[in-house]
Amino acid sequence: MKISLKSGLLASTFVFASISTFAQEKDIDLPPEATEFYKPVPQKIQAGESKNTPPSDAKILFDGANLSAFVNEKDGSEPTWNIEEDVLTVNPGTGGILTKENFGDMQLHLEWRSPSEIKGDGQQRGNSGVIIMGKYEVQILDSFENDTYTNGQAASIYKQSPPLVNATKAPGEWNTYDIIFTAPRFNKDGMLLNPAKLTVLHNGVVVQNNYELHGPTAYIGILNYTKHKEKLPIHFQDHGSPVSFRNIWVRELE
Template sequence: MKTILKSFSVLVLALGASPLLAQQTEFKLPPQATEFYEPVVRKVTPGKENSMAPSDAIILFDGTSLSNFVSSRTGQNPEWTVQNGAMTVAPGKGDIQTKMGFGDMQLHIEWTAPIVIKGEGQGRGNSGIFLMSHYEVQVLDSYESKTYVNGQAASIYKQHPPLVNAMKAPGEWNTYDIYFTAPRFNADGMLVSPARVTVVHNGILVQNNVEIKGPTEYIGIPNYKAHPNELPIKLQDHGDLVSFRNIWVRKL
């Protein structure tokens, strides 16, 4: 019996000492163990200024023609005007959209509200940028104009108001840098992951990786419906003389 108790005591002491021994023994990795060299990161040449397109960007509008767009209504050449390096909405002629489709993307676009101020709220310098033709980043003269906050400039329309109002005065150029992750659907058309978007307005973060609840709806609750992985970017004709310039996109 004494032999058994003695053996048991030795075992308990050994087990009790194990954590202490483990703490005292440090397993050191060389720095190289957590370094890797492949795949080599692809080189992209930045634009001369941050607003200028990098070397891998797709130029959608360079200020000279609407050759990369079609009318959303007719599928033919758009009737918006091009002058002084900018395109301007032709009220009543309808939305325009890119010929190419896009999913995950980095989009740079500059816009200005009309100098002549007319109307108030949603009736003042209104347009919109529809990512994948479904998800709207609002364009609106919200400089000194009251409207519902989830409908002002840089809102995800009727879903997320911007974190701050970063608008410039009418006639001055605003910049949006938009980082968009497209929604994913399974083979049965069920939503796997919703769209997400980050928006930087005039260099200020105004949408921080927010979840898009579904396609933009003016009335009612948004609900996802399965759609292709890439769809056109649409610019809205809301009846106001909003202008756009320097539009480029990078597929991600």
């Protein structure tokens, strides 16, 4: 009989929970084997050799070569952002880019930098964003000595949750985001069962800790969930600033 990974996990959890409950109810001695299980076996992958190297099971979205993983958000055409020396830079006014592939639960890694030449202030300074499922935005902004509303600064969940700390590097220096995302769940009637959740590490620092989103990102108004597909594209935003990116990869968390 074939047992799925999910079924194996559920079974193991049930057995462990049953033993724990029984042990609490009765003062008994259990052998160590009673709380050990060997199935399922985690898949073996090769971790990256350095912090800039993706793991072996990652899907590479941009490694400096081309934009074959993306389309233009406006019309689905080939993106016209600029690639130079393995660095991708927003071509302001041409529109954001969307992944061709759809994603749900995921681990997303990207590196970004705001322009070294400072222009403007507040939300006009090095503004972009990574919008998961095209709905849930983690803000990209030059927040190095740059005042703005805190739920709109770098590493905020835009208009929802400010970062726990400001870990933004100086203009022209590279920042990293490591994002763990859990997609929302809906029932067949469209009722929300579980909200979306986001954990964000900014330059290795936890700045969003399993935050439960109140709904998709909205610039104005009250947030509300509406049922949507289980997987959707990732959107990298053109907000009029020549923000640069490199080393973008994703791991699906099934």
